[in-house]
Amino acid sequence: MKPTVLVVGGAGYIGSHVNQGLARRGYPTVVYDNLLNGHREAVKWGDFALGELADPSQLRLIFQHYRIEAVMHFAGLTSVGESMAAPDKYYANNVAATLNLLNIMREFDCRYFIFSSSAATYGLPLSVPLAEDHRQAPVNPYGQTKLMVERILSDFAAAYQLRYVALRYFNAAGADPGGEIGEDHQPETHLIPIILEVAAGRRAALSIFGDDYDTPDGTCVRDYIHVSDLAEAHILALEYLLQNQASAAFNLGNGQGYSVREVIECAEKVTGRAIRAVISARRPGDPPILVGSAARAISELGWQPSLADLTTIVTTAWRWHQGRKAPRNDS
Ligand code: UDP
Numbered sequence: 001m002k003p004t005v006l007v008v009g010g011a012g013y014i015g016s017h018v019n020q021g022l023a024r025r026g027y028p029t030v031v032y033d034n035l036l037n038g039h040r041e042a043v044k045w046g047d048f049a050l051g052e053l054a055d056p057s058q059l060r061l062i063f064q065h066y067r068i069e070a071v072m073h074f075a076g077l078t079s080v081g082e083s084m085a086a087p088d089k090y091y092a093n094n095v096a097a098t099l100n101l102l103n104i105m106r107e108f109d110c111r112y113f114i115f116s117s118s119a120a121t122y123g124l125p126l127s128v129p130l131a132e133d134h135r136q137a138p139v140n141p142y143g144q145t146k147l148m149v150e151r152i153l154s155d156f157a158a159a160y161q162l163r164y165v166a167l168r169y170f171n172a173a174g175a176d177p178g179g180e181i182g183e184d185h186q187p188e189t190h191l192i193p194i195i196l197e198v199a200a201g202r203r204a205a206l207s208i209f210g211d212d213y214d215t216p217d218g219t220c221v222r223d224y225i226h227v228s229d230l231a232e233a234h235i236l237a238l239e240y241l242l243q244n245q246a247s248a249a250f251n252l253g254n255g256q257g258y259s260v261r262e263v264i265e266c267a268e269k270v271t272g273r274a275i276r277a278v279i280s281a282r283r284p285g286d287p288p289i290l291v292g293s294a295a296r297a298i299s300e301l302g303w304q305p306s307l308a309d310l311t312t313i314v315t316t317a318w319r320w321h322q323g324r325k326a327p328r329n330d331s
Contacts, residue, residue, distance in 0.1 A: 002028065004029070006029075006071045015072070017228055022046075027238075053101060081284065090141045115164060121138055129255050132249050141285075157247045163246070163247050165238075165240065165248055168252065172230050173314075182316075193317065196321045200322070207280040209286060222291075225313075229252075255294060270311060
């Protein structure tokens with residue numbers, strides 16, 4: 001019997017794809033989510049428990065009921081712009097509530113932790129592609145919260161018996177190629193789903209946040225990674241820990257940057273529709289370029305992204321988008 005994995009935030013975008021991947025590999029899972037941003041119908045595998053990350057008594061009940069051997073943690077707030085405007089929410093949810101989870105894990109002697117960290121922990125790149133040993137100096141509260149948790153994990157690993165992998169995501173995008181789950185944030189803030197909402201006629205236009213950056217076409221450059229490739233890396237990271245490897249951090253990206261304009265062009269080709277975009281002010285907190293090297297994950301985890309191509313990423317997202325009903329208001 002494979003170890004039972006607690007997937008905190010498993011009703012959300014990335015968590016639901018990881019839960020799917022774990023189930024396919026035969027791992028029993030328990031999804032713990034408050035459904036604030038997640039969706040009950042995205043939990044198609046394993047058990048589900050409704051609860052707050054910040055509530056120790058609810059979390060304790062889960063650990064009492066199941067023999068949880070590993071925890072994967074996706075229950076974070078993820079919008080750079082929002083983190084600039086409301087940092088209190090980000091520190092409370094992404095740092096304080098995560099600390100709560102780690103302490104409950106200690107109570108129950110649960111030692112394996114996979115953490116959703118971020119390329120936002122690097123801040124402004126001194127060179128690209130970014131490697132894991134690049135200095136970490138976030139330029140927005142979202143990135144700060146992810147870095148703080150990385151520091152907590154490192155200290156917990158040294159002092160207690162925790163072993164962890166921090167996965168530094170670049171820009172997760174796309175949807176399950178089988179069409180069972182996809183991205184559904186309310187409100188949506190991420191580039192590719194917003195572009196597709198415009199393509200679908202659900203939104204009049206897209207705002208390009210700044211075209212005066214020091215990048216080839218003036219718009220921000222990001223490294224987009226398919227969410228199913230990302231999910232696969234989590235399972236490999238878990239297996240790496242279970243094989244008694246030391247705690248580590250890995251970048252998960254494709255090493256290829258695309259500007260906002262290039263993503264729009266790609267989406268126009270995929271959808272066959274014109275996508276109206278207007279230039280607006282820069283979004284505070286945005287680094288001009290974030291592109292990562294995943295060489296360490298490829299060599300140490302044996303990770304092999306298979307959906308890396310931007311057209312594939314946008315095509316899977318578009319298929320999911322088209323299969324959806326009208327946008328819901330129930331988050
Ligand atoms: N972006 C944009 N318009 C939007 C949403 C995003 O121009 O409506 C840009 C944003 O400034 C960033 C890139 O698209 O440079 C990716 O943003 P997203 O929020 O998807 O991910 P992030 O890079 O913040 O994690």
